[in-house]
Amino acid sequence: MATLSRSLTAADRLKRLVVATPDRPLRLDSGRALEHVEIAYETWGRLSPARDNAVVICHALTGDQFVADVNPVTSRPAWWPRMVGPGRPIDTDRFFVIATNVLGGCMGSTGPASVGPGGQRWGVDFPLITIPDMVRAQIALLDALDIPDVFLVAGGSIGGMQVLEWTVQARGRVFAAAPIATAARQSAQNIGFYEVGRQAIMADPDWRDGAYLAHGVHPDRGLAVARMAAHITYVSEASLKRKFDRRLQDRSAVGFGFDADFQIESYLRHQGQSFVDRFDANSYLYITRAMDYYDLAADHDGQLAAAFAGLDTRFCVFSFSSDWHYTPEESRNLVRALNAAGCETSYVSIDSDKGHDAFLLEEPEYEAAMAGFIDAAAEARGLPPRSAGP
Amino acid sequence: MATLSRSLTAADRLKRLVVATPDRPLRLDSGRALEHVEIAYETWGRLSPARDNAVVICHALTGDQFVADVNPVTSRPAWWPRMVGPGRPIDTDRFFVIATNVLGGCMGSTGPASVGPGGQRWGVDFPLITIPDMVRAQIALLDALDIPDVFLVAGGSIGGMQVLEWTVQARGRVFAAAPIATAARQSAQNIGFYEVGRQAIMADPDWRDGAYLAHGVHPDRGLAVARMAAHITYVSEASLKRKFDRRLQDRSAVGFGFDADFQIESYLRHQGQSFVDRFDANSYLYITRAMDYYDLAADHDGQLAAAFAGLDTRFCVFSFSSDWHYTPEESRNLVRALNAAGCETSYVSIDSDKGHDAFLLEEPEYEAAMAGFIDAAAEARGLPPRSAGP
Numbered sequence: 001m002a003t004l005s006r007s008l009t010a011a012d013r014l015k016r017l018v019v020a021t022p023d024r025p026l027r028l029d030s031g032r033a034l035e036h037v038e039i040a041y042e043t044w045g046r047l048s049p050a051r052d053n054a055v056v057i058c059h060a061l062t063g064d065q066f067v068a069d070v071n072p073v074t075s076r077p078a079w080w081p082r083m084v085g086p087g088r089p090i091d092t093d094r095f096f097v098i099a100t101n102v103l104g105g106c107m108g109s110t111g112p113a114s115v116g117p118g119g120q121r122w123g124v125d126f127p128l129i130t131i132p133d134m135v136r137a138q139i140a141l142l143d144a145l146d147i148p149d150v151f152l153v154a155g156g157s158i159g160g161m162q163v164l165e166w167t168v169q170a171r172g173r174v175f176a177a178a179p180i181a182t183a184a185r186q187s188a189q190n191i192g193f194y195e196v197g198r199q200a201i202m203a204d205p206d207w208r209d210g211a212y213l214a215h216g217v218h219p220d221r222g223l224a225v226a227r228m229a230a231h232i233t234y235v236s237e238a239s240l241k242r243k244f245d246r247r248l249q250d251r252s253a254v255g256f257g258f259d260a261d262f263q264i265e266s267y268l269r270h271q272g273q274s275f276v277d278r279f280d281a282n283s284y285l286y287i288t289r290a291m292d293y294y295d296l297a298a299d300h301d302g303q304l305a306a307a308f309a310g311l312d313t314r315f316c317v318f319s320f321s322s323d324w325h326y327t328p329e330e331s332r333n334l335v336r337a338l339n340a341a342g343c344e345t346s347y348v349s350i351d352s353d354k355g356h357d358a359f360l361l362e363e364p365e366y367e368a369a370m371a372g373f374i375d376a377a378a379e380a381r382g383l384p385p386r387s388a389g390p
Numbered sequence: 391m392a393t394l395s396r397s398l399t400a401a402d403r404l405k406r407l408v409v410a411t412p413d414r415p416l417r418l419d420s421g422r423a424l425e426h427v428e429i430a431y432e433t434w435g436r437l438s439p440a441r442d443n444a445v446v447i448c449h450a451l452t453g454d455q456f457v458a459d460v461n462p463v464t465s466r467p468a469w470w471p472r473m474v475g476p477g478r479p480i481d482t483d484r485f486f487v488i489a490t491n492v493l494g495g496c497m498g499s500t501g502p503a504s505v506g507p508g509g510q511r512w513g514v515d516f517p518l519i520t521i522p523d524m525v526r527a528q529i530a531l532l533d534a535l536d537i538p539d540v541f542l543v544a545g546g547s548i549g550g551m552q553v554l555e556w557t558v559q560a561r562g563r564v565f566a567a568a569p570i571a572t573a574a575r576q577s578a579q580n581i582g583f584y585e586v587g588r589q590a591i592m593a594d595p596d597w598r599d600g601a602y603l604a605h606g607v608h609p610d611r612g613l614a615v616a617r618m619a620a621h622i623t624y625v626s627e628a629s630l631k632r633k634f635d636r637r638l639q640d641r642s643a644v645g646f647g648f649d650a651d652f653q654i655e656s657y658l659r660h661q662g663q664s665f666v667d668r669f670d671a672n673s674y675l676y677i678t679r680a681m682d683y684y685d686l687a688a689d690h691d692g693q694l695a696a697a698f699a700g701l702d703t704r705f706c707v708f709s710f711s712s713d714w715h716y717t718p719e720e721s722r723n724l725v726r727a728l729n730a731a732g733c734e735t736s737y738v739s740i741d742s743d744k745g746h747d748a749f750l751l752e753e754p755e756y757e758a759a760m761a762g763f764i765d766a767a768a769e770a771r772g773l774p775p776r777s778a779g780p
């Protein structure tokens with residue numbers, strides 16, 4: 001909680017822009033509107049004189065805008081340093097990279113922990129938001145920065161859902177798109193896992209019907225359980241076996257009690273405990289709900305291809321063989337729809353035992369394929385070649 | 391809670407036997423001993439004059455002894471009626487079928503909700519138990535019933551772990567064994583999922599450090615979350631998609647809130663809520679911990695085949711293709727070890743999209759294979775042929 005309190009205060013020092021005002025409210029899918037929205041963001045590199053080299057990075061559920069630098073609030077390292085930086089596939093010597101904290105998040109963008117119109121923190125009076133709403137706010141930020149077109153939008157997991165949404169909302173403004181380890185619709189199994197997490201949070205008496213910040217408490221226990229349950233889905237059974245199997249934690253025999261005998265228990269408890277120091281429980285409810293609601297085909301009579309019809313964006317879809325959170329099958333469904341819509345589409349299927357989290361980890365073939373896709377797109381766009389690297 | 395209170399009272403009327411006394415304590419793997427153990431059980435059919443037709447059924451985590459009849463305490467239907475009954479594969483016209491409630495359980499057998507030596511309910515002062523301890527108590531019950539040999543031991547999931555343990559503990563006394571949808575060791579992923587459940591229970595303030603019964607409360611919210619998380623692992627992604635997909639619950643559009651918009655949410659909430667009415671939270675902690683600790687090879691230098699060396703039991707191992715809780719790969723490892731040990735072993739791999747729960751559901755090939763295995767074993771044992779059925 002110390003860190004979280006710090007983050008809510010330090011958030012005032014984060015870089016951000018107002019993208020909605022009473023005169024220009026942000027209209028939401030729920031029918032409600034937000035009359036004050038700030039979006040926190042970070043940038044790397046320089047915008048070219050032609051303003052044609054912008055790259056938007058979309059973060060996953062618990063990520064933030066600190067793609068390529070240490071987060072100064074949490075001191076956590078950059079979350080995508082292998083992919084974004086000088087000489088990296090998303091080359092900051094070449095591109096102007098922008099990453100935002102999503103609407104509803106807790107790293108400086110307007111969300112349930114923000115102060116609402118009545119002068120109190122929103123809590124669960126904050127309106128429900130959707131993936132399209134998050135992208136609407138990002139597009140408003142790019143408009144505020146006077147960047148009409150985007151060379152590339154990239155992101156994994158729920159970031160990949162935002163990538164898809166960018167291509168259909170900012171029609172004609174996105175040159176290339178890299179949706180990674182994602183799906184065009186949330187599966188029943190994933191809705192189920194996140195419902196478990198939400199129930200764990202809302203069962204914690206310190207949740208106080210969502211008004212915990214006003215009471216000076218925080219549903220740490222529920223949020224930790226939610227994180228533990230979700231974390232298992234981010235890794236493969238094979239990687240858990242390789243990393244932990246049944247090895248014991250700092251002991252030579254089981255303790256015949258409920259302490260963390262096994263390394264996997266200790267690891268999950270640590271994942272849960274460290275998460276509550278950096279994340280707001282209500283943000284977790286709102287962002288997971290946005291994931292549940294995502295079904296890109298739903299507005300097109302269930303025909304996913306219809307969502308992409310007529311797009312001139314070039315796509316490269318990435319999946320990982322052992323990812324059971326957003327399975328390769330979901331990616332293949334997406335690729336089939338893109339092909340059916342006549343979009344220029346590549347599909348990179350990476351053989352990995354690292355599960356869903358592989359998109360954040362060292363996977364040389366994945367990085368090489370991403371670099372190849374981007375370089376070819378940049379050449380087609382007429383951008384200068386990539387730098388020699390660091 | 392109404393039903394649970396009823397169950398703890400009604401448990402006094404359940405059929406049971408004392409299998410440990412101060413003179414004959416039950417020695418536990420932890421080094422501790424229980425000086426009073428009662429095991430609740432049910433039987434069907436008649437023991438043959440030669441006492442050679444006994445079948446032991448071992449239940450899964452949340453099951454009980456009411457294999458083939460309605461549970462009179464909870465009014466829940468029999469949990470394995472397709473497999474056990476007159477004319478069924480485990481034919482009660484032919485066999486004397488015995489099912490117990492496991493040691494540590496909450497349907498009449500001694501467990502953490504039982505009154506301990508000080509006159510108070512044990513709570514978490516109850517000693518940690520293991521799968522071998524559970525089987526030790528079952529063997530003591532069979533001894534008390536003067537049944538020296540068992541024709542068949544069968545069970546699924548954690549019941550299958552007990553089956554394996556029976557064959558090695560009651561060496562020379564088990565003619566045939568059917569371990570179903572199980573494993574000889576708990577995987578890291580499964581330890582992780584059950585650790586999430588335990589943390590959810592222990593995070594509930596009403597758990598009261600395990601002494602909730604003394605305080606007249608019950609950690610219902612934590613236990614419900616634990617059940618929801620576990621339940622997802624019992625079903626396959628394909629069956630969730632088939633049964634629920636993204637269908638809404640009693641509404642035509644999402645509600646933009648945290649109510650159960652989706653059928654999968656409503657279903658999981660119901661699973662959680664109905665579970666707390668029939669199960670004791672501390673029993674859930676103890677039984678899942680016993681599962682974590684199970685690793686049959688560990689006492690044999692990690693050589694599973696060594697555990698089975700010299701056994702004359704005939705085995706039939708069953709697995710289900712979409713079971714990701716206890717995977718077919720775990721069953722194949724078991725079969726390899728049985729073969730390496732020279733045991734007479736059949737392996738039945740059932741193609742099913744129903745996930746782990748398939749072992750409880752209608753799967754005609756599974757039932758036919760079980761009937762075939764049992765009929766052949768009975769013939770080899772010299773038992774009379776099966777009845778014509780109901």
